[in-house]
Amino acid sequence: MATDAQQACFEAGIKFGSLYHQFAGTPLSPDSAASLETAMVEAIENQPFCTSVTVDIDEAALAEAADDHGYVELTGRFMEVRMRVEYEGVVVHTEMVMEDGYPLMRIVDLNDSA
Amino acid sequence: MATDAQQACFEAGIKFGSLYHQFAGTPLSPDSAASLETAMVEAIENQPFCTSVTVDIDEAALAEAADDHGYVELTGRFMEVRMRVEYEGVVVHTEMVMEDGYPLMRIVDLNDSA
Amino acid sequence: MATDAQQACFEAGIKFGSLYHQFAGTPLSPDSAASLETAMVEAIENQPFCTSVTVDIDEAALAEAADDHGYVELTGRFMEVRMRVEYEGVVVHTEMVMEDGYPLMRIVDLNDSA
Amino acid sequence: MATDAQQACFEAGIKFGSLYHQFAGTPLSPDSAASLETAMVEAIENQPFCTSVTVDIDEAALAEAADDHGYVELTGRFMEVRMRVEYEGVVVHTEMVMEDGYPLMRIVDLNDSA
Numbered sequence: 001m002a003t004d005a006q007q008a009c010f011e012a013g014i015k016f017g018s019l020y021h022q023f024a025g026t027p028l029s030p031d032s033a034a035s036l037e038t039a040m041v042e043a044i045e046n047q048p049f050c051t052s053v054t055v056d057i058d059e060a061a062l063a064e065a066a067d068d069h070g071y072v073e074l075t076g077r078f079m080e081v082r083m084r085v086e087y088e089g090v091v092v093h094t095e096m097v098m099e100d101g102y103p104l105m106r107i108v109d110l111n112d113s114a
Numbered sequence: 115m116a117t118d119a120q121q122a123c124f125e126a127g128i129k130f131g132s133l134y135h136q137f138a139g140t141p142l143s144p145d146s147a148a149s150l151e152t153a154m155v156e157a158i159e160n161q162p163f164c165t166s167v168t169v170d171i172d173e174a175a176l177a178e179a180a181d182d183h184g185y186v187e188l189t190g191r192f193m194e195v196r197m198r199v200e201y202e203g204v205v206v207h208t209e210m211v212m213e214d215g216y217p218l219m220r221i222v223d224l225n226d227s228a
Numbered sequence: 229m230a231t232d233a234q235q236a237c238f239e240a241g242i243k244f245g246s247l248y249h250q251f252a253g254t255p256l257s258p259d260s261a262a263s264l265e266t267a268m269v270e271a272i273e274n275q276p277f278c279t280s281v282t283v284d285i286d287e288a289a290l291a292e293a294a295d296d297h298g299y300v301e302l303t304g305r306f307m308e309v310r311m312r313v314e315y316e317g318v319v320v321h322t323e324m325v326m327e328d329g330y331p332l333m334r335i336v337d338l339n340d341s342a
Numbered sequence: 343m344a345t346d347a348q349q350a351c352f353e354a355g356i357k358f359g360s361l362y363h364q365f366a367g368t369p370l371s372p373d374s375a376a377s378l379e380t381a382m383v384e385a386i387e388n389q390p391f392c393t394s395v396t397v398d399i400d401e402a403a404l405a406e407a408a409d410d411h412g413y414v415e416l417t418g419r420f421m422e423v424r425m426r427v428e429y430e431g432v433v434v435h436t437e438m439v440m441e442d443g444y445p446l447m448r449i450v451d452l453n454d455s456a
Contacts, residue, residue: 035152
């Protein structure tokens with residue numbers, strides 16, 4: 001059987017995959033960045049065990065990329081994401097940041113107080 | 115060659131397909147409905163020729179469906195959408211409403227003042 | 229009221245928006261390109277009035293882009309799409325090709341035999 | 343620091359969230375089920391540490407649901423998914439099945455030979 005800490009990590013992974021693949025491709029401009037950040041946070045916080053999400057869209061990168069057509073499609077290069085998942089007393093903090101042009105999702109901290 | 119009115123209708127269709135298939139599946143609860151409405155509106159208004167979008171999530175239907183698990187996945191049964199597209203002076207109004215359990219997208223009005 | 233030709237163009241637009249925003253973001257490699265092409269074609273051909281779809285993934289562009297991590301996420305730069313929509317005797321041919329780094333969707337031919 | 347087993351579970355979760363939210367909403371009929379199964383498998387197997395995916399679309403449930411309009415939109419009720427993820431010698435088997443009308447993702451087996 002999986003431990004509570006392993007289950008917590010599994011749940012944390014589900015939230016990242018969900019957030020990324022639900023919203024990748026969304027038309028995005030500097031004017032619409034704030035509303036998309038809020039919607040992503042509130043959508044994923046609906047999922048079980050997900051106690052907190054933050055999404056930061058990089059407005060400088062976005063403004064430059066949107067210069068040609070007024071908007072872009074959302075990909076990992078335009079955002080950083082942090083989440084807190086809690087499962088049976090185990091708290092996992094995770095983040096998604098760009099590394100070498102690839103949106104890397106990773107466990108930052110795991111606190112097994114159980 | 116397509117006429118401006120035909121082009122306007124083509125553009126209007128693109129926006130509906132985009133909105134529906136970008137956001138279908140999003141985790142949705144009564145608490146997150148307002149932020150998702152706003153994000154959908156602002157995302158699609160980024161697209162060319164799309165001058166106005168309204169999205170109304172049916173909070174009664176949503177509250178009932180979300181009763182079991184606290185949230186649902188967005189599908190057409192939970193929302194109505196209206197759009198105004200303008201292309202070279204032609205204005206098209208479209209809407210998406212449920213009909214017989216199917217999200218029907220249709221042209222409501224076309225005003226070719228050109 | 230919209231004409232049959234205008235309705236046909238509206239339907240054609242819906243299919244393009246659907247295809248693009250359903251599948252944008254899909255993990256894609258040279259080895260998986262063929263199965264994704266087939267699935268996109270068959271999925272969109274389910275939609276009303278859509279009689280034919282072709283999707284061509286640019287395997288050279290894909291191979292180069294996938295060189296770093298083994299795969300990419302699908303965006304418009306990796307594919308060309310053609311569709312045939314028929315509505316009440318009106319046949320519309322449309323295509324999506326890249327132009328200036330932007331996936332341009334357009335009406336190629338409209339044959340109103342009605 | 344997270345253990346290899348916890349990392350393996352995190353990676354397994356990412357794949358499930360990705361698969362579900364990338365493909366939910368896809369137009370689906372009995373005729374297109376096989377090609378969508380194959381595309382989902384090959385797309386997710388592109389992701390790191392994902393050594394095997396199986397997707398089984400429930401053709402009986404699909405045929406009944408598609409009776410009205412000829413097709414449906416993919417949701418969890420139409421499919422079962424199994425995956426094998428391997429991370430630094432730890433092998434995790436996971437599955438997604440319907441339980442009480444909700445697509446439940448869970449760890450079935452974890453084999454830490456490291």
